[in-house]
Structures are given as C-alpha cells and as structure tokens.
Amino acid sequence: MRAVFLDADTLGNWQGKSNQPLADLTPLANCFEQFDAYSLTTPEEVIERSKDADVIITNKVVLNADTLKQLPNLKAIQLAATGMNNIDLDAAKRLGIQCFNVADYSTFAVAQLTLQFMLNFATRACEHYQLTAQGAWQKSRMFTLTDFPIMELEGKTLALIGYGNIGKKVEQLATAFGMNVVVANIPGRPMRDNQITMDEALPQADFVSLHCPLTEETKDLLNKDFFHKMKSTAYVINTARGPVINEQNLATALKEKVIAGAGLDVLSVEPPSPNNPLLAADVPNLAITPHIAWASHEAKQRLIQGMADNMKGFVADN
Structure with missing residues (x-):
C-alpha cells in the first residue's frame, strides 16, 4: 500500500x-x-x-x-x-x-500558550525584556524599572468560549493561578448547566479566551457589539480559529481603547496578508504569534x- x-x-x-x-x-x-x-x-x-x-x-x-x-x-x-x-x-x-x-494531541500545548498570553499581559514581560535589551534598565536611577503596569492573575475572571478538552485544560491551569473561571454559552446553542449567558459573562471577564470551532454560529462572533460588552480593562485571547473574530472590529476596538488588549495565535487568512487590519502599526496592545499553539x-x-x-x-x- x-x-x-x-x-x-x-x-x-x-x-x-x-x-x-x-x-x-x-x-x-x-x-x-x-x-x-x-x-x-x-x-x-x-x-x-x-x-x-x-x-x-x-x-x-x-x-x-x-x-x-x-x-x-x-x-x-x-x-x-x-x-x-x-x-x-x-x-x-x-x-x-x-x-x-x-x-486531543495538542491540548496541553494550546492551553499553555493561552496562559502564556495571559501571563504576558499580566506582567508585561515582553515589554520589560525589550527595555533591558534597549539599555533602559542599565540607565535606571534605582534597582528596578517598572515602566508598564503589572497585575496578578489571582482573583481575575476568565470567560471561556468553548469547553472541550482544551477549554477544560485552560480552566485547570487558570484555577491553579487562582483565577475565577466562567463558561459562556455561545448564542444559538443549548444552554448547559455549567454555562452562563454571554451577556452575563462579558461584563465580568478580565480575560476572554476562545476554544470553539469555526461554525456559522461562531464566525464573526467577536464583533463590535461583543467588544463593547467587555470591560475596558479586559483582554481577548484566541488560540481557536481566526474568523471567529471580526478583525476590523477588533483593530478598531484596540485603537479606541474599548478593550485593553488581545493575544492571537490565529488569523482569518494564514499566512496573513500585509493588509490585514490587525497588522497595522497603529494597533496597540496586540500580541500575535504565527499559529504555534499546537506545535510543541x-x-x-x-x-x-x-x-x-x-x-x-x-x-x-x-
């Protein structure tokens, strides 16, 4: 054969x-x-x-x-x-x-990157790495240099959209960091006992993490209305499928500070076009990795x- x-x-x-x-x-x-x-x-x-x-x-x-x-x-x-x-x-x-x-071959790897995005937004580690590489710490007037705000994940609320093997693993890891985890119901799907409505989940979430498949129900699920229901201090994490997010709406939400930031491992077209609105130089607080979550x-x-x-x-x- x-x-x-x-x-x-x-x-x-x-x-x-x-x-x-x-x-x-x-x-x-x-x-x-x-x-x-x-x-x-x-x-x-x-x-x-x-x-x-x-x-x-x-x-x-x-x-x-x-x-x-x-x-x-x-x-x-x-x-x-x-x-x-x-x-x-x-x-x-x-x-x-x-x-x-x-x-189920990449469950832990995807969950790991999801937590990595959240940890980076909490500690602003990447930005602080860059400050040291640029020589800023070496010129500091004291022992520390905290030019970017740092927070703790403990006590923060994570809303999961999608609760399969990866969503459950993310919940396990997030709980280990002391986070509160809620599972949001995707509109159009039956409500399960462990879920709350999207309208209940978004206003309380400090992080929203996507772990759902791409379907007619989830395409462009994260749009202008979605972002305006979130807290202005909240972050979106997407390690699922790019088209679940309306990319133009996300770019606008970040530029207008409707939400605090986003971490994406997927985009609607891969490799992306240089014209993708999320790749514009003026989109702030956005971390994009090139579809690596699965690839340990x-x-x-x-x-x-x-x-x-x-x-x-x-x-x-x-």
Whole structure:
C-alpha cells in the first residue's frame, strides 16, 4: 500500500534545516509498503503526486470533490490535524474514501500558550525584556524599572468560549493561578448547566479566551457589539480559529481603547496578508504569534503516533 504525505513540512522542518527538534515520521512511514513525503504541495501538484496513492496524508492541502474524482485509487485520507474542513467529506463518502483525523494531541500545548498570553499581559514581560535589551534598565536611577503596569492573575475572571478538552485544560491551569473561571454559552446553542449567558459573562471577564470551532454560529462572533460588552480593562485571547473574530472590529476596538488588549495565535487568512487590519502599526496592545499553539515537539509526536495508530487499523482492514 502506498501513502503520500503532501505537506510534511507543516509538522516542522523535519528535513533538519532549522534548530527545532525533528519530527520523527517513522511510526507513520512504517505503516506502508511505500511512503513518499513531500515538503509542500501546490494545488497544481496534488493529482500528479497522488494519482497512484492508496492513502493521502495532509494537513492543509485542500481536497475538493473535483480533485477526489480524479484519484480512483484513493482509499483513505489521514488529516495531520483535528479539523477536517480542508476535505469535501460528502464527496469522499460518495466515493468510498475513508477520512481520519487525530483529536486531543495538542491540548496541553494550546492551553499553555493561552496562559502564556495571559501571563504576558499580566506582567508585561515582553515589554520589560525589550527595555533591558534597549539599555533602559542599565540607565535606571534605582534597582528596578517598572515602566508598564503589572497585575496578578489571582482573583481575575476568565470567560471561556468553548469547553472541550482544551477549554477544560485552560480552566485547570487558570484555577491553579487562582483565577475565577466562567463558561459562556455561545448564542444559538443549548444552554448547559455549567454555562452562563454571554451577556452575563462579558461584563465580568478580565480575560476572554476562545476554544470553539469555526461554525456559522461562531464566525464573526467577536464583533463590535461583543467588544463593547467587555470591560475596558479586559483582554481577548484566541488560540481557536481566526474568523471567529471580526478583525476590523477588533483593530478598531484596540485603537479606541474599548478593550485593553488581545493575544492571537490565529488569523482569518494564514499566512496573513500585509493588509490585514490587525497588522497595522497603529494597533496597540496586540500580541500575535504565527499559529504555534499546537506545535510543541511533544504534540507533533503525539499527532504522528495518532496517525500511525489510525493507519495501522486501516491497513489491517484492507
């Protein structure tokens, strides 16, 4: 059985051209008689590289109905991710192509970055690093230099939007810091016993953290009205999906000091356009990381092992 991994470099530069630990694809490769891994694959290259494959492994390559129809040998698609929005699942089902993903491999890594954003806003550590690098501390008239306000997370309220494995892990970590945690109901969804309404959650939240999937209900959930319901001292953290936030509305809210700041690991289009309103130089108190929350070495290896476990079962059944 032949498998092709169309975008192996999305797991980090596994070919060893960077300083990060290498992702070991061996458990996955060992599932197949032939395993071909490509760094990245353009839309024009998908058919040629996949035409003889029984299995496609991919993270971000789009596999739409037209593409799948041109791959008569294809029996399975393994996502190197949890989300499956890059695949036309209805077309795959009609064509008898099985689709697999891996859940819960990056829970701690994503929760860790969520807390990192909150800690950075609490201590303003990044800004104080920069002051030292710029020589400001060396010129201080006393032993300390606190040019940015510092607060404690203890006693602050965190509102979670989304309460799956990642949301629950964030709650656990936040509770360890002495934070109060509330779970906000997403409008349009049934209210659960552990939830309060969004209108109740936002006015009391010091931090709002997103851990929900991108759906019709959550697209542009964070908009002008949402931000105006928050405290002016509150922060938004997004390690979920970029389009959950209306980016123009967030840029305006930050510039007009409607909210205090935002920490984002995701944007609506990735890599982002230079014209993204959140990348403008005049947007204050905004920290953006390049979709790294999932990408700890440990999470990558759990992902690879999860894919291997799926594929062992699939090969055994075929």
